[in-house]
Amino acid sequence: MAENVMEEIVALCKRRGFVYPASEIYGGINGFWDYGPLGVQLKNNIRDSWWKTMVECPPIGPDGHPICIVGLDSSIIQNPKTWVASGHVGGFNDPMVDCRETKSRYRADHIKCAQVVQAKGEEKHDLGWLAVLEGDQMIVDFEKRAKKLVKKAGGGELITPEFDDFHLFMNMTPEIQQQVTGPDTKTPGTLTEPRMFNLMFESYAGAIQDESSKVYLRPETAQGIFLNFKNTVDTMRVKIPFGIAQIGKAFRNEVTPRNFIFRSREFEQMEMEWFCPPDDARQWYDFWKQQRMDWWLSLGIKKENLIFRDHDDDELAHYSKACVDVEYKYPFTAPGFGELEGIAHRGCFDLTQHKEHSKAKLEYFDQQRNERYIPHVIEPAGGLTRGLLVLLCEAYTIDESRPSKVVMKFDPKMAPVKAGIFPLVNKDGMPEIAEKLYLELRSKYVCQFDSKQSIGKRYARMDEAGAPYCFTIDGQTKEDNTVTVRDRDTAEQSRISIDKVAGFLAEKIGK
């Protein structure tokens, strides 16, 4: 049933111009979507609300004073060293091996394995394969761990392998690879097969395509912010604590794009990096956690459909001190929840990495405290296109009582179309009055004028587009200058004076 709902939403998105499959006439392309006329309008509304709440009119801080966040729009392509420093590209296109248990990642050509052989008198027992990282300490490391295994297996002698007894993990058969115990674990079989692990899209800057001209499409917008930390401090007279916010596209070459626009290869993020003194980071983490949830609720998402999910310690990146996701009950995860935004306490990891790799001075001198430090960072990173998906799912409503069946109940201030303006019939001057009203309203609100086909059909179309109100010019309009207001959610009608329509919308929608 839940998959059914999702299918219906996908169909409606296409039918009404919210989201189309990318390059559909060529058979589509997996993991990419085009946002149609209503989709981009809805997306812009979310984006604008975020920008306003974060940059133009940020919340009041915990101490009761306004906080400062500045905007940024950094380049999608940056110097490739950016992604080495951030950890997104490890060893530049070497095959990598992951440990499923410890989440560690190793270069496949650095892992060597040897068999642990236990000698008990004349008997010899094979105790399995042990992996170590290549280097001077390789045999020492091996002995240390292998001896424990021998002891556990009833004692006896360990036959220490020679250097030549070590095999490269990547040259072993998959069957044997699955018997190997990884360098940082005690369980055999946790290492993945070696694979080219690069979720970043590659391109080349300049006409010559070689390693030196290789560049990457950013896999997140955050790094562009760290790259401009110094520029911002030097030019904007900002003082810590402050934030830098950015909205933009990011690209990840996902293995399995799934679930409509939930996991796509090109998506849009809304990220803010909040720079603060290390001592205050925890307080700001709690602050932003609540602020972000409040904002999602302000878009008209029902409280019971949103939860916080704190990351377990073993789920955290090694540098991260805490992380929480805001999750939504998507139709394809229900009754469970899926990620919508992550709020991460990143410590000083990013700026430290960039400082070391770039040699730039990324410390901040705090005049008030009279000390120099690398700021700590709290990062609320929300998915804009995921937010769009959430609003679509949230708005989707079946109403069997009306002929149109489907109503998109967007919060009026988020709705991509605010009003439909219709002449009841195409005569007696009604189209002219309707058009005049349309021209008056469209300078302030996204409106649609429609005079085609029956009135019921036009209402139904507006229900699927999610327009909260329709104004219909009818015979009575000429007599007393009133129009019919039709409410999307109740389908009920009332009459208001035609010159009060703009005021009516202002009251209901704001602006």
Added chain:
RNA sequence: GCGGGCGUAGCUCAGUGGUAGAGCAUCACGUUGCCAACGUGACUGUCGUGAGUUCGACUCUCAUCGCCCGCUCCA
């Protein structure tokens, strides 16, 4: 990446080794006085794509692409 299912008009689907079909939708004209109304007419397809078998393939075979589901992955 692995396994399973699917692919015919915008949508929902029929169909047969021999020239491609219906309903709905869309558009035009008329009609119409408040919830996908009615009448008349019009448009719509490389039958997902490519190759093979065949005198002839939407139909059979193979490959490929896309979608859905389950695993895997999601730093």
